[in-house]
Amino acid sequence: MLAQAKGLNGSLELHPKMLVIRRSGFNALVSQGVKGDKEIAISQISAVQFKVPGTFTNGYIQFSFIGGQESKSGIFDAVKDENSVVFTKKQLSEFENLKSELNELRYQ
Numbered sequence: 001m002l003a004q005a006k007g008l009n010g011s012l013e014l015h016p017k018m019l020v021i022r023r024s025g026f027n028a029l030v031s032q033g034v035k036g037d038k039e040i041a042i043s044q045i046s047a048v049q050f051k052v053p054g055t056f057t058n059g060y061i062q063f064s065f066i067g068g069q070e071s072k073s074g075i076f077d078a079v080k081d082e083n084s085v086v087f088t089k090k091q092l093s094e095f096e097n098l099k100s101e102l103n104e105l106r107y108q
Contacts, residue, residue, distance in 0.1 A: 003101040005094035007087035008058065014098055016105070017042055019063065021085065038082060040065055042105050050099055053089045060086045061095055 003014040013020040021038040044065045053059035062084040087095050 002105075003094075003098040005085070005087070005091065005098045007060075007085040007091055007095070010085045012061070012085055012095075012098055014101055014105075019045065019102065021063075021083070040083075042102070045102070045106060048099060048102065050095075053087065053092060058086050058088055059092060059095070060084050061099060 001013055001015055003012075005012045010021055010023045013022065019040045019042060021040070023037070040063060044067070045063055046066055047064040049060075049062040049064070051059045051061075062081060064083070085095075
């Protein structure tokens, strides 16, 4: 595993050829329901939207991929979007690191 980041409604694991979105815990259950892990091939990721947490809001990372549907309405829809993970200011550095590693893989 190259990088890992744990957010409020799930966690991300970055592997050399794959990104895994894992849902566990109460917040994931409330926002996503009972869903299993989602594996996305790095080669299929077409865009990454990254919102830094603000003073009164959480941040999120959202993945668009070929054949997928993503939310387009900010943090409130990102909470429910299966291709997004929401995070706090305390968790920001883990997500910035994962995004950086992911971009290196995407643009090799």
